[in-house]
Amino acid sequence: MSTDYSEDKLVEQPAIALFSQIGYDTANCFYEKVSSSDSTLGRETTEEVVLVPKLRSALQKLNPDLDSEAINLAIEELTRDRGAMSLVQANREVYKLLKDGVKVAFENDEGEETDETVRIIDWNDPENNDFFLASQFWITSPSGIYKKRPDLIGFVNGLPLIFIELKKSHGKIEHAYKHNLKDYKTTIPQVFWYNALVILSNGSRAKVGSMTAGWEHFADWKRINSEGEQGVISLETLIRGTCGKQGMQQNV
Structure with a gap:
């Protein structure tokens, strides 16, 4: 009888199952269809890292009184090319949009100039947001030269906020x-414009840090909840503490 000790069997699949337990929709995207007419997740190319249909649906839900023009402008601002910026600048700019909302100016139905702020994430009630975990998610470099497949990416309202790299x-x-x-x-680099958390793990050991953190600043995570309940240093403890819907609100 053969035993599968692969990264996928021992580390990735239990992690995916755990994300499902804490309320994320999950999908293996290895065979994702990417096109303008028949797309599994709404991406037209694999260079895109924002799931626009999920983002649009979330913005409409969080901003029911705003018309479609405001929503469209907010999506344009969130998805625009930030390749000329450094990763730090791009990430800081997007973070501000997530926290403060996207300010848009447009003409309303009466032809009047209107200013609105479009909410991107509901920071008060996490259940109002859309949580999705993609495994085997293909991403092409802006140059088109490289095509990469990170292990796990966690999306909140269609935005790739969590990046997880797993080892055997x-x-x-x-x-x-x-x-x-x-x-x-x-x-x-485009996936890191939106990044809030980077998680590195081999299952038994796990560390969390920011996109800009050096290795020495990646930390073990022992806390499970806001009351300070302690757990062992493991991927499960870290995911529950940082990526659970309540924890995600506190740690982004």
């Missing part, structure tokens, strides 16, 4: 930082 159970998670993460930041 006996693998060193520092390798995930020094090799995989650094490579991704160079080849597919």
Whole structure:
């Protein structure tokens, strides 16, 4: 009888199951259809990292009194090309939009100039947001030269806020930082414009940090909930503490 000790069997699949337990919709996107007419997730190309149908649906739900022009302008601002910026600048700009909303100006139905702020995430009631985990999600570099497939990406309202890189159970998670993460930041930088959390793990050990953090600033996570309940250092503890709907609101 053969035993599967692969990264997918021992680390990735339990992580996906856990995200499902904490309320995320999940999908294996290895065979995702990407096109302008028949697209699984609404992407027209694999260079796109925002799931626009999910984003549009969330914005309409969170801003029921705004017309479609305001929603369209907010989506344009969120998805515009920030390739001329540094990763830090782009990430900081998007973070401000997530926190404060997107200010848009347009003509209303009466032809009057109108200013509105479009809410992107409901920070008070996490259940009002859309949580989705994609595994095996293909991303093409802006240059078109590279095509990468990160392990797991967590989306909130269609925006890729969580980036997870997994190693085999006996693998060193520092390798995930020094090799995989650094490579991704160079080849597919657009996914990090939106990033709030980076998680590196081999299942038993797990660390969390920001997109800009050096390895020494990636931290173990022992806290499970806001009351300070303690747990062992593991991927499950970290996911429950940082990616659970309540935890995600507190840690972004």
